[in-house]
Amino acid sequence: MGxxxxxxxxxxxxxxxxxxxxxxxxxxxxxxxxSMEDIARNAELSKATVYLYxxxxxxxxxxxxxxxxxxxxxxxxxxxxSGLTGMEAMKYFWRTYVEMxxxxxEMVIILKVRSFLNPGLPIVALExxxxxRYVQIILEAVKTLIDQCKAEGVFDPDLxxxxxxRFLLLMFSSFVETAARLxxxxxxxxxxxxxxxxxxxxxxxxxxxxxxDRSLLDICRV
Numbered sequence: 001m002g003x004x005x006x007x008x009x010x011x012x013x014x015x016x017x018x019x020x021x022x023x024x025x026x027x028x029x030x031x032x033x034x035s036m037e038d039i040a041r042n043a044e045l046s047k048a049t050v051y052l053y054x055x056x057x058x059x060x061x062x063x064x065x066x067x068x069x070x071x072x073x074x075x076x077x078x079x080x081x082s083g084l085t086g087m088e089a090m091k092y093f094w095r096t097y098v099e100m101x102x103x104x105x106e107m108v109i110i111l112k113v114r115s116f117l118n119p120g121l122p123i124v125a126l127e128x129x130x131x132x133r134y135v136q137i138i139l140e141a142v143k144t145l146i147d148q149c150k151a152e153g154v155f156d157p158d159l160x161x162x163x164x165x166r167f168l169l170l171m172f173s174s175f176v177e178t179a180a181r182l183x184x185x186x187x188x189x190x191x192x193x194x195x196x197x198x199x200x201x202x203x204x205x206x207x208x209x210x211x212x213d214r215s216l217l218d219i220c221r222v
Contacts, residue, residue, distance in 0.1 A: 069134030086148030
Protein backbone atom coordinates (compact mmCIF):
# COMPACT_ATOMS: atom_id res chain seq x y z
CA MET A 1 0.00 0.00 0.00
CA GLY A 2 1.37 3.39 -1.02
CA UNK A 3 1.63 6.46 1.19
CA UNK A 4 -1.38 8.18 -0.40
CA UNK A 5 -3.56 5.08 -0.01
CA UNK A 6 -2.51 4.70 3.63
CA UNK A 7 -3.27 8.34 4.35
CA UNK A 8 -6.68 8.03 2.73
CA UNK A 9 -7.46 4.94 4.77
CA UNK A 10 -6.40 6.72 7.96
CA UNK A 11 -8.63 9.68 7.10
CA UNK A 12 -11.61 7.39 6.52
CA UNK A 13 -10.99 5.55 9.77
CA UNK A 14 -10.70 8.82 11.69
CA UNK A 15 -13.92 10.08 10.14
CA UNK A 16 -15.72 6.87 11.12
CA UNK A 17 -14.32 7.17 14.66
CA UNK A 18 -15.66 10.71 14.99
CA UNK A 19 -19.11 9.65 13.80
CA UNK A 20 -19.11 6.62 16.10
CA UNK A 21 -18.16 8.70 19.15
CA UNK A 22 -20.79 11.32 18.33
CA UNK A 23 -23.42 8.61 17.93
CA UNK A 24 -22.58 7.07 21.32
CA UNK A 25 -22.76 10.47 23.01
CA UNK A 26 -26.15 11.25 21.44
CA UNK A 27 -27.58 7.97 22.71
CA UNK A 28 -26.13 8.36 26.21
CA UNK A 29 -26.47 12.12 26.81
CA UNK A 30 -28.99 13.48 24.32
CA UNK A 31 -28.19 15.53 21.26
CA UNK A 32 -28.59 18.95 22.91
CA UNK A 33 -25.86 18.26 25.47
CA UNK A 34 -23.24 17.00 23.02
CA SER A 35 -20.60 19.50 21.90
CA MET A 36 -17.81 19.27 19.34
CA GLU A 37 -15.41 19.40 22.29
CA ASP A 38 -17.12 16.36 23.85
CA ILE A 39 -16.86 14.47 20.57
CA ALA A 40 -13.18 15.37 20.17
CA ARG A 41 -12.42 14.24 23.71
CA ASN A 42 -14.26 10.95 23.23
CA ALA A 43 -12.46 10.31 19.93
CA GLU A 44 -9.12 11.28 21.52
CA LEU A 45 -8.61 14.00 18.92
CA SER A 46 -8.17 17.74 19.09
CA LYS A 47 -11.20 19.92 18.50
CA ALA A 48 -9.43 21.43 15.49
CA THR A 49 -9.03 17.97 13.95
CA VAL A 50 -12.75 17.26 14.29
CA TYR A 51 -13.49 20.55 12.51
CA LEU A 52 -11.23 19.47 9.64
CA TYR A 53 -13.71 16.66 8.94
CA UNK A 54 -16.95 18.43 9.85
CA UNK A 55 -17.45 22.17 9.59
CA UNK A 56 -19.93 22.22 12.44
CA UNK A 57 -22.11 20.25 14.82
CA UNK A 58 -25.14 20.43 12.51
CA UNK A 59 -23.19 19.01 9.56
CA UNK A 60 -21.87 16.13 11.66
CA UNK A 61 -25.28 15.36 13.16
CA UNK A 62 -26.96 15.45 9.76
CA UNK A 63 -24.55 12.80 8.49
CA UNK A 64 -25.30 10.65 11.54
CA UNK A 65 -29.01 11.03 10.82
CA UNK A 66 -28.47 9.98 7.22
CA UNK A 67 -26.52 6.88 8.28
CA UNK A 68 -29.19 5.92 10.83
CA UNK A 69 -32.01 6.38 8.31
CA UNK A 70 -30.10 4.26 5.79
CA UNK A 71 -29.73 1.40 8.31
CA UNK A 72 -33.41 1.59 9.21
CA UNK A 73 -34.42 1.50 5.54
CA UNK A 74 -32.24 -1.55 4.89
CA UNK A 75 -34.43 -3.44 7.40
CA UNK A 76 -37.58 -2.16 5.73
CA UNK A 77 -36.51 -2.53 2.07
CA UNK A 78 -37.39 -6.26 1.71
CA UNK A 79 -41.06 -5.32 2.15
CA UNK A 80 -41.01 -3.30 -1.05
CA UNK A 81 -39.42 -6.12 -3.06
CA SER A 82 -41.46 -9.00 -1.66
CA GLY A 83 -44.52 -8.97 -3.91
CA LEU A 84 -46.81 -8.91 -0.86
CA THR A 85 -50.19 -7.21 -0.88
CA GLY A 86 -50.32 -3.79 0.73
CA MET A 87 -51.89 -5.11 3.94
CA GLU A 88 -49.46 -8.03 4.14
CA ALA A 89 -46.61 -5.56 3.77
CA MET A 90 -48.07 -3.36 6.51
CA LYS A 91 -48.18 -6.39 8.83
CA TYR A 92 -44.61 -7.26 7.88
CA PHE A 93 -43.56 -3.68 8.61
CA TRP A 94 -45.19 -3.95 12.04
CA ARG A 95 -43.57 -7.31 12.91
CA THR A 96 -40.16 -6.11 11.76
CA TYR A 97 -40.52 -2.95 13.81
CA VAL A 98 -41.42 -4.90 16.94
CA GLU A 99 -38.50 -7.28 16.43
CA MET A 100 -36.09 -4.34 16.14
CA UNK A 101 -37.68 -2.15 18.77
CA UNK A 102 -35.99 -3.54 21.87
CA UNK A 103 -32.41 -3.16 20.65
CA UNK A 104 -32.56 -0.84 17.65
CA UNK A 105 -31.02 2.58 18.17
CA GLU A 106 -31.39 4.05 14.68
CA MET A 107 -34.90 5.46 15.13
CA VAL A 108 -33.80 7.04 18.41
CA ILE A 109 -30.90 8.68 16.58
CA ILE A 110 -33.12 9.93 13.74
CA LEU A 111 -35.71 11.30 16.14
CA LYS A 112 -33.21 13.10 18.37
CA VAL A 113 -31.14 14.57 15.52
CA ARG A 114 -34.10 15.66 13.38
CA SER A 115 -35.70 17.34 16.38
CA PHE A 116 -32.43 19.17 17.08
CA LEU A 117 -31.85 20.27 13.49
CA ASN A 118 -35.49 21.28 12.93
CA PRO A 119 -36.88 22.45 16.29
CA GLY A 120 -40.64 22.73 16.21
CA LEU A 121 -41.01 20.68 13.04
CA PRO A 122 -42.20 17.05 13.07
CA ILE A 123 -39.68 14.39 12.08
CA VAL A 124 -42.01 13.23 9.34
CA ALA A 125 -42.98 16.54 7.77
CA LEU A 126 -43.21 15.62 4.09
CA GLU A 127 -42.70 19.24 3.09
CA UNK A 128 -39.42 19.56 5.00
CA UNK A 129 -36.87 20.30 2.28
CA UNK A 130 -33.91 19.74 4.60
CA UNK A 131 -34.55 16.12 5.54
CA UNK A 132 -31.93 13.57 4.61
CA ARG A 133 -32.18 11.43 1.50
CA TYR A 134 -32.93 8.26 3.43
CA VAL A 135 -35.52 9.93 5.66
CA GLN A 136 -37.23 10.92 2.42
CA ILE A 137 -36.95 7.34 1.11
CA ILE A 138 -38.55 5.95 4.29
CA LEU A 139 -41.43 8.41 4.03
CA GLU A 140 -42.02 7.60 0.37
CA ALA A 141 -41.87 3.84 1.07
CA VAL A 142 -44.55 4.03 3.75
CA LYS A 143 -46.70 6.25 1.53
CA THR A 144 -46.33 3.66 -1.26
CA LEU A 145 -47.70 0.95 1.05
CA ILE A 146 -50.66 3.12 2.00
CA ASP A 147 -51.38 3.86 -1.68
CA GLN A 148 -51.18 0.12 -2.40
CA CYS A 149 -53.73 -0.62 0.34
CA LYS A 150 -56.04 2.00 -1.18
CA ALA A 151 -55.65 0.55 -4.68
CA GLU A 152 -56.42 -2.95 -3.38
CA GLY A 153 -59.64 -1.76 -1.77
CA VAL A 154 -58.55 -2.18 1.85
CA PHE A 155 -58.07 1.47 2.79
CA ASP A 156 -60.53 4.29 2.13
CA PRO A 157 -59.89 5.56 -1.43
CA ASP A 158 -60.37 9.13 -0.19
CA LEU A 159 -57.68 8.75 2.48
CA UNK A 160 -54.99 11.44 2.21
CA UNK A 161 -51.90 9.24 1.83
CA UNK A 162 -49.42 11.95 2.80
CA UNK A 163 -51.34 12.79 5.96
CA UNK A 164 -51.77 9.10 6.81
CA UNK A 165 -48.02 8.55 6.39
CA ARG A 166 -47.26 11.46 8.66
CA PHE A 167 -49.75 10.30 11.28
CA LEU A 168 -48.53 6.68 11.26
CA LEU A 169 -44.87 7.58 11.63
CA LEU A 170 -45.57 10.23 14.22
CA MET A 171 -47.15 7.48 16.30
CA PHE A 172 -44.01 5.39 16.00
CA SER A 173 -41.84 8.43 16.77
CA SER A 174 -43.85 9.06 19.92
CA PHE A 175 -43.26 5.50 21.10
CA VAL A 176 -39.55 5.73 20.29
CA GLU A 177 -39.23 8.99 22.20
CA THR A 178 -40.95 7.47 25.23
CA ALA A 179 -39.08 4.17 25.04
CA ALA A 180 -35.73 5.94 24.68
CA ARG A 181 -36.10 6.93 28.33
CA LEU A 182 -36.49 3.29 29.37
CA UNK A 183 -33.71 0.75 29.97
CA UNK A 184 -33.14 -1.33 26.83
CA UNK A 185 -34.32 -4.52 28.51
CA UNK A 186 -37.68 -2.90 29.36
CA UNK A 187 -38.46 -1.75 25.81
CA UNK A 188 -39.62 -5.22 24.76
CA UNK A 189 -41.80 -5.87 27.77
CA UNK A 190 -45.22 -7.36 26.89
CA UNK A 191 -46.99 -4.27 28.24
CA UNK A 192 -45.04 -1.87 26.00
CA UNK A 193 -45.43 -4.08 22.90
CA UNK A 194 -49.16 -4.54 23.56
CA UNK A 195 -49.66 -0.79 23.89
CA UNK A 196 -47.88 -0.27 20.58
CA UNK A 197 -49.95 -3.01 18.93
CA UNK A 198 -53.21 -1.51 20.15
CA UNK A 199 -52.32 1.96 18.91
CA UNK A 200 -51.20 0.65 15.51
CA UNK A 201 -54.36 -1.45 15.18
CA UNK A 202 -56.59 1.56 15.93
CA UNK A 203 -54.82 3.66 13.31
CA UNK A 204 -55.01 0.96 10.62
CA UNK A 205 -58.72 0.46 11.26
CA UNK A 206 -59.21 4.20 10.98
CA UNK A 207 -57.69 4.04 7.48
CA UNK A 208 -59.98 1.18 6.39
CA UNK A 209 -62.55 1.32 3.64
CA UNK A 210 -66.14 1.18 4.88
CA UNK A 211 -67.54 -2.36 4.84
CA UNK A 212 -64.16 -4.09 4.57
CA ASP A 213 -63.72 -7.44 6.32
CA ARG A 214 -62.18 -6.29 9.61
CA SER A 215 -60.23 -9.54 10.01
CA LEU A 216 -58.04 -8.37 7.10
CA LEU A 217 -56.85 -5.54 9.32
CA ASP A 218 -55.68 -7.70 12.22
CA ILE A 219 -51.96 -6.94 12.32
CA CYS A 220 -51.24 -9.96 14.52
CA ARG A 221 -52.55 -12.40 11.90
CA VAL A 222 -50.09 -13.53 9.24
